[in-house]
Amino acid sequence: MEELLYAIGISAVAVSAMTGVLEAGRKPIDLFGVVLVALTSALGGGTVRDLLLDRRVFWLEDPTYLFAAIGAGLAAVALVRMVRLPKNLFLIPDALGLALFTVLGTHIALMLDVHWFAATLLGVVTGVVGGVLRDMLCNEVPLVFSGELYGTAAWSGTLVYAALLGAGVADSGAALVAMTVVFGLRMAAVQWRITLPTFVAR
Amino acid sequence: MEELLYAIGISAVAVSAMTGVLEAGRKPIDLFGVVLVALTSALGGGTVRDLLLDRRVFWLEDPTYLFAAIGAGLAAVALVRMVRLPKNLFLIPDALGLALFTVLGTHIALMLDVHWFAATLLGVVTGVVGGVLRDMLCNEVPLVFSGELYGTAAWSGTLVYAALLGAGVADSGAALVAMTVVFGLRMAAVQWRITLPTFVAR
Amino acid sequence: MEELLYAIGISAVAVSAMTGVLEAGRKPIDLFGVVLVALTSALGGGTVRDLLLDRRVFWLEDPTYLFAAIGAGLAAVALVRMVRLPKNLFLIPDALGLALFTVLGTHIALMLDVHWFAATLLGVVTGVVGGVLRDMLCNEVPLVFSGELYGTAAWSGTLVYAALLGAGVADSGAALVAMTVVFGLRMAAVQWRITLPTFVAR
Numbered sequence: 001m002e003e004l005l006y007a008i009g010i011s012a013v014a015v016s017a018m019t020g021v022l023e024a025g026r027k028p029i030d031l032f033g034v035v036l037v038a039l040t041s042a043l044g045g046g047t048v049r050d051l052l053l054d055r056r057v058f059w060l061e062d063p064t065y066l067f068a069a070i071g072a073g074l075a076a077v078a079l080v081r082m083v084r085l086p087k088n089l090f091l092i093p094d095a096l097g098l099a100l101f102t103v104l105g106t107h108i109a110l111m112l113d114v115h116w117f118a119a120t121l122l123g124v125v126t127g128v129v130g131g132v133l134r135d136m137l138c139n140e141v142p143l144v145f146s147g148e149l150y151g152t153a154a155w156s157g158t159l160v161y162a163a164l165l166g167a168g169v170a171d172s173g174a175a176l177v178a179m180t181v182v183f184g185l186r187m188a189a190v191q192w193r194i195t196l197p198t199f200v201a202r
Numbered sequence: 203m204e205e206l207l208y209a210i211g212i213s214a215v216a217v218s219a220m221t222g223v224l225e226a227g228r229k230p231i232d233l234f235g236v237v238l239v240a241l242t243s244a245l246g247g248g249t250v251r252d253l254l255l256d257r258r259v260f261w262l263e264d265p266t267y268l269f270a271a272i273g274a275g276l277a278a279v280a281l282v283r284m285v286r287l288p289k290n291l292f293l294i295p296d297a298l299g300l301a302l303f304t305v306l307g308t309h310i311a312l313m314l315d316v317h318w319f320a321a322t323l324l325g326v327v328t329g330v331v332g333g334v335l336r337d338m339l340c341n342e343v344p345l346v347f348s349g350e351l352y353g354t355a356a357w358s359g360t361l362v363y364a365a366l367l368g369a370g371v372a373d374s375g376a377a378l379v380a381m382t383v384v385f386g387l388r389m390a391a392v393q394w395r396i397t398l399p400t401f402v403a404r
Numbered sequence: 405m406e407e408l409l410y411a412i413g414i415s416a417v418a419v420s421a422m423t424g425v426l427e428a429g430r431k432p433i434d435l436f437g438v439v440l441v442a443l444t445s446a447l448g449g450g451t452v453r454d455l456l457l458d459r460r461v462f463w464l465e466d467p468t469y470l471f472a473a474i475g476a477g478l479a480a481v482a483l484v485r486m487v488r489l490p491k492n493l494f495l496i497p498d499a500l501g502l503a504l505f506t507v508l509g510t511h512i513a514l515m516l517d518v519h520w521f522a523a524t525l526l527g528v529v530t531g532v533v534g535g536v537l538r539d540m541l542c543n544e545v546p547l548v549f550s551g552e553l554y555g556t557a558a559w560s561g562t563l564v565y566a567a568l569l570g571a572g573v574a575d576s577g578a579a580l581v582a583m584t585v586v587f588g589l590r591m592a593a594v595q596w597r598i599t600l601p602t603f604v605a606r
Contacts, residue, residue, distance in 0.1 A: 057458075253455055254461050323443075
């Protein structure tokens, strides 16, 4: 179980780094900038979570995450220069990354005796903040605000996770269901363009 | 005294969440985004203060702040949809929030033996950073930079606070005077459009 | 040696504060905003480094840095109002600041037993983040992304630093060589407009 979680975490970091490269690639940014955006995108959410929890930052604890992010980022750079990728190709692993980061973040917060509701928020932070920082660096209104269900998908999943744990379901089972909820909601939102109502004050 | 400070802190958080909703409402942002901006606006300043002071983040220590921010944010959403609020309605509680956050932040820093000058800056951070993050998320030049006296009002108040404490005045008295200074300067600045000279390099 | 490092650190903070004033001066920002941008520019990189390393923030540990930043910022305000400065005047001390911050940041991380590769990144963070935050506050695409070699110069220098230390070179010698690499690369990049290839995804 632990080893599986570890492999999942590494994969999520790599995938997020790749999405950072795709985003940065639309701007007049040089190669170093691309690497910086990739690292921010991949490690930002978990870093903010660890700072808030006063926990040693995960990629300083274990630099494997760092290498995974840089390797995946450079691979994405090479890939994008060689073949024209369909934009949608990354939506599936991105949704997977969101699901993994969110539930993992909630799990870590709960292990540190954080109130369950705050823990669900820290899970959302883990899943979402990397992308928000990425978009802020690129000087855009963060995608999480204007696109199809994203943060909402993440939060729904973590609330399901907390509810299942509260009902006595085993951790691995609850995590699996919660990840499925996040991934399923996000994929459905992309497929059928489901959005929350946009809120504009009069 | 402690209970009064607690009630004041909760109120300031609630008010700041509402100002976040008003700001986010001018952008094409969905409901989840509005909640996120409300939370950032309400909790951002205190969170950065606690990180800098290497102190447990206040809304993880006591989730009541979290519930106050979310409740107030949702109430603001409902309110804005029902009635057309005059924009100025929120200026008074916002100035109150600035006064409370700023003096409270300085107080906390001084209790942790921070140099008095650094403590006044941490107070300003507590009062101002939530709004700065809110404006950065919404991709605008932070209001604190271009509007009527804001950060200056906060800093003046904390300097008065530190000076009174240095002169031997009791904490509660000094805090009251300092909050009055912040609130009064900010209200006067709004009323008579007082600004610091805008600085433009040639 | 220690005293020299300290003097270097103070100078770097002062210089970075001045560059912040120059940047902020191009925007319609009031005097308080200028001070805020100067402080962010001067202290931002080291602050993020200390937060990531779970170390007491350097300007709370020793407020001299704070006074240096504010003093230099105000001096820059006065200077800019009196004489028309050539824009290039600040490029040399800015490059010096980048060199000093970057190597100093790597040095501190290595002393705390961080993996050498992560330490080089923390050095880059120390050197670069202040400017990134400054540009984000001023709502511009961070200069580090679009200009001549900047982050790349810093990273090259820290990698040389780590390699020399790994080869058994004494710390002061390795630091001197590394700072020269950062400073030289950055100056050469400015002089001959050397850029990394801009990466734009097709």
